[in-house]
Amino acid sequence: MNFKNISFQSKKIRNLIPQILILTVLFSVIIYFVTNVQTNMGNRGIAFGFGFLNQESSFDITFSLIDYNGSYSYARAFLVGLLNTLLVSVIGIFFATILGVIVGVSRLSDNYLISKVAEWYVEIFRNIPLILQIFFWYFAALRALPLPNEAINFYDISFLTVKGFYVPKFIWNNFNFFIIAIIISITAIYFLRNYARKQREQYGRQVPVFIFSLLILLTFPLISFFLFDVNLSFEYPVLKQLSPSIFTFDGGVNIIPELLALALSLSMYTATFIAENVRAGILGVGKGQKEAALSIGLNKNQVLKLVVMPQALRIIIPPTTNQYLNLTKNSSLAAAIAYPDIVLVFAGTALMQTGRAIEIISITMLTYLSLSVAISVFMNWYNKKMAIKEK
Amino acid sequence: MMNILKPSKQNLKTYLPIGITFIFLSFLNVILNSFFQFDFVGFFPKGISYFFPLIFGFIGFFLIRVEFSGLRTLDLLNKNINSSNFNAILTLLTLFIIIKSISPLINWFFLDANFIGSSKDDCTGQGACWVFIKVWFRRLIYGMYPDPEQWRINTAFLSLFALVGIAFFSPRKIKKYFIFFLIFIYPFIGIKLISGGDFGLKYVETAAWGGLSLTFIISAFAIIFCFPIGVFLALGRRSDLPAIKYISIGFIELWRGVPLITVLFMASVMFPMFLPDGTFIDKLIRVLFAITLFEAAYMAEVVRGGLQALPKGQYEAAKSLGMGYWRMNALIILPQALKLVIPGIANTLLALVKDTPLIFVVGLMELAGMIGLAKTNPKWLGMAMEGYVFAGLVFWVICYAMSRYSQNLEKKLSTER
Known part of the structure; x- marks a missing residue:
């Protein structure tokens, strides 16, 4: 074998050494951690795995966008x-x-x-x-808001209280059609913009895109309102007395x-x-x-x-x-x-x-x-x- | 018709006094209203009296808007706050809001506030209860550190300031050694003084540390450690060696992709699992470790920005002088690159200081945490406002001073290019 070519001066070898060193150190650290984790978990009698995700959670969450209670996973x-x-x-x-x-x-x-x-x-x-800042708003500023019975009233529609901001709830009928109408109008606007760009670049004509877009965005949802029986009603928050001194708001959405x-x-x-x-x-x-x-x-x-x-x-x-x-x-x-x-x-x-x-x-x-x-x-x-x- | 009404240099003598009177009336009304609850146009219907200052001020500003009037003050005024109708309204609204908010603020902070006393019952006024801060002051600064030992923290910080002062004024030749001592040796002396255990000093466990001094300790150590790590990571990311490059990239992006709070969670609940059973690493050290690695990743990206901004010629020139990789980086590349990114470095350090309150996650309490503790004390309920305003002021002063200093440093170090 010819060892002369593999001298330390050779750049390839010189570059390889630090890389191998670092990789060895990294892997040994990882192996050390993993073995520790295994023994620790073994001592505590828990096995690594994600099966727990399907178990019943049995705790409640105060605020949720989707259906949730303790019986969910x-x-x-x-x-x-x-x-x-x-x-x-x-x-x-x-x-x-x-x-x-x-x-x-x-x-x-x-x-x-x-x-x-x-x-x-x-x-x-x-x-x-x-x-x-979060602490200030939460513990100091928002805590100074009034109780529900003295709520800050916004035109009888929304109420700002120490328990949160009560706003009306949107109740949609045939919401799907409305969404479809919105999607159709957005697609139409996309094509309109492309068309306008082509007109501008090829013939130098200006198409009033903004006004047309606004018209489209108004027309399609309106059509959906009239033809497909889409309608929108509001559920307003209403003050309710729980006991002589405790009030709360019923209905609506509480932020x-x-x-x-x-x-x-x-x-x-x-x-x-x-x-x-x-x-x-x-x-x-x-x-x-x-x-x-x-x-x-x-x-x-x-x-x-x-x-x-x-x-x-x-x-x-x-x-x-x-x-x-x-x-x-x-x-x-x-x-x-x-x-x-x-x-x-x-x-x-x-x-x-x-x-x-x-x-x-x-x-x-x-x-x-x-x-x-x-x-x-x-x-x-x-x-x-x-x-x-x-x- | 409009030309006659339009204020110009010719009718300046009639319009100027009228305009000033209008403006004066409008401001008089606002000031009387907010400081003395007195409204001299109260006899008008409510809508008119409400908008009176705005309307009068607007007319006044319109009347004095004369281009090239020849009066220097007036021209300056017109140019800066009264250049158009829209600007005049903006100016008026801003000034009115400022005047209106001054009186409740002053009342809350000073006039109705309570300064004397020793318990919540002494706070009778409507304003702030600064007694709260006064009574809890020691706790807010030193945490649960035992009272008779607090001189140790004071000494550590005072000698630090003294050393910084000496280093600042010392001649160039010794300065180097002073800075070296300050950065690499003094922190460990200081921390030994605070934790104690030897030299006849009583041992104080880190769980008792807290308050503003803990903020300083954590920030100082994290800054010292995260800077070199960040520089090495940045060099690693630009390295030609694939293993080093990709490890650096992975490390940087991992830390930058997650919020600090989860890193601290990791340090407190997950990290002990990685160690052999029975080993215990102090909470403060774990937190310091986590914050340092986290901020080092951000530092690395800032430094990389500087490295990338340097022209290729600098590298080539250094190499053609026969410099190796380390000499090239230490003597040619880094000094220039770091100078370029001083604002970025300062921002990272600022972010670090602002992140220190998050250590509440692992149960350590610095200033904000101590206020959280103090306001839940049954004897001092309802003091959240005072506490957080105080903490906000303290942090604001620290961070504002830092950002100002960095701006000055940037100006001082900038060389002509």
């Missing part, structure tokens, strides 16, 4: 927790985006006061830990204070970061772009819509998606105020009852991981789509 409890997490995330993302855009644009306002107020909003809410506090603090906190992104995005579009657009005769609206926004969005969207992801992960702080999200329901109550730390924590982490991966895959796809196509 742990898997169902997991689903309830996941849906609650998604619910608060979606609400939070919705309001954080609106607030963030308003604050971000206000920071660029030529009105000194408005831009200062927006700046201080960002400085104040960004620099206080989110968990403290529990935990959800209110969480949605409020999540959106106010995340809005500060989104505002900074929006500001950076709009500032990032060069002045020359606006001037060039104005000089070729576009009006102010067109400049904003066709020149500034598409370029600003390219800068704004990637970090903002990151903030959406952060908001979703931060919603796990719900556990601190007992909002039944996935962490509280599954990694809290279910873990206490079954003692299956490894399975439950891994499932919880995997859930968040797959949410993150899903959002980042979407972000990469969007980035690629929006990227400037240079020739």
Whole structure:
């Protein structure tokens, strides 16, 4: 054999050694952990497995979007927790985006006061830990609300009380037809937009897409209302006396204070970061772009819509998606105020009852991981789509 | 007709006093209303008296909106807060909201608040009960740390500040050693002083630690550890060696994909299962470990941003000088890359400090946790507002100072490019 070729100077070998070393260390650590886990579980008489998911959970959850009670399985409890997490995330993302855009644009306002107020909003809410904000809203601010019999009344439709925000419940008749109508109109709008783009690119004709879209979005659901007997009625919350001094509201939907506090603090906190992104995005579009657009005769609206926004969005969207992801992960702080999200329901109550730390924590982490991966895959796809196509 | 009514430089002398009077009346009304509950247009129907300040202020602002008036203050005012009708309304609304909210805030914070006393019964006013904070102050700062031993925490932190001060003003040559001592040796001296056990100091178990001092301890240690780990992970992620690269990627994305609270759950309930039966690792150390690894992943991504931003020429130049991988990174690449990402690093450290209250998950209580404990004390029920406002203020001051410092540092270190 010829050993001369396998000297340490050879780059391949030199590169191989650290890799093999690291892999060995990693695997030995993993093997060490796994053997420990096996002996520990053996000592406690529990076997690794996910069979417990089918067992009856026998605990109640205060707030659920789907049917749930103690007789359902742990898997169902997991689903309830996941849906609650998604619910608060979606609400939070919705309001954080609106607030963030308003604050971000206000920071660029030529009105000194408005831009200062927006700046201080960002400085104040960004620099206080989110968990403290949640505690503040939940334990201090919302606890100061009145009892049901003295509820803050919004036109006899909704009532804000210390027990939550009571809003009317939507009762749909033939809801399926309505959904179908909405889907049809969205498809129609999609085709209309494609058609309009073709007209613009080939013949330079402008089609008023927005007005047509609005018309379509109104027409189809209206048709469904008249032809397929779709109708919508409301069930209003009504004050009910349980005992001489205890009142409650009956009917309607109760948005529990935990959800209110969480949605409020999540959106106010995340809005500060989104505002900074929006500001950076709009500032990032060069002045020359606006001037060039104005000089070729576009009006102010067109400049904003066709020149500034598409370029600003390219800068704004990637970090903002990151903030959406952060908001979703931060919603796990719900556990601190007992909002039944996935962490509280599954990694809290279910873990206490079954003692299956490894399975439950891994499932919880995997859930968040797959949410993150899903959002980042979407972000990469969007980035690629929006990227400037240079020739 | 409109041209005559439109304020311009010619009719400035008549319009300016009228406009100022209108604005003065509108603000007088708001101020009297919010501070003295007195409404001098109360004789109007309710709708009109409610909108009186807005209407008058709007007319006033319209009258003084004169372009190139020649008066410097007026021009400045018009340019910044009164450039159009819309802006005038925004300005008025903002100012009114600020004026309206000042009086209840001042009342709650100072005028109606109680400062003197020792129990909840001393709080008779409508405002804040700062007695609560005063009575619980020691607990909020030191947690359950025994009273006679608290000088140890004070000494540890005071000497830290003193050392930082000395290092700051010391000549360049010694500065290096001071900083090395501060980062690598002092933390362990400090922690020994606080935990005790040797040198005749009483041992204080970590379960008794808490309050604001615990926030500082955890933040300081996590910052010291997460920075180098983050740098190594970032280098690993850009390495040519596939094993190292993919392990780094997997590690970073795993931590970044999950919320800190589940990591802490893992450290508290899952991690003990990984250890041989009977081994016990202190709760605080487990938490520190979890927070450090978690933040190191974020740090790695920030540092990677800096590494990617460096032009290729820097790498090639370093290699052509005959530098090896480590020398190249230590002397050429990292100093430039880290400078580029100072804001990102500062943001990560800020996030770390803001994340420390989450340790309530494992039962450790820093400032927010101690307030949670204090407000559930039967003698002090209903003090949540005071407690969380206080904690919020403390955290705000810390985080705001940090972010300001990072902005200054960024300016100071920025070199012409």
